[in-house]
Amino acid sequence: MAEARCMKCKKQVEVKNAEETIMKNGMRAVKGVCPDCGTKVFKILGKSK
Numbered sequence: 741m742a743e744a745r746c747m748k749c750k751k752q753v754e755v756k757n758a759e760e761t762i763m764k765n766g767m768r769a770v771k772g773v774c775p776d777c778g779t780k781v782f783k784i785l786g787k788s789k
Contacts, residue, residue, distance in 0.1 A: 744783035746774040755781055 742755045755772035763769055768785040 742770040742772070742783060742785075744770060744772070744781040746777065746779055746781050748777050748779045749774060753781065755783070760785075 742758050743752050744755050745751070746753045753774050753776060755770055756775040758770050758772040761769050761771060763784075767787060770783045770785060772781055773779070774781050
């Protein structure tokens, strides 16, 4: 599972319903939901391989 920073909780959380995507510029990212508060979280992983 991926970890991302929740801006509402102000801490690192395990991403719930994680979905890996590729952005327009070719970078990989993970989108999901914070398990504590339900806020959307997003983390950029780096260049796609």
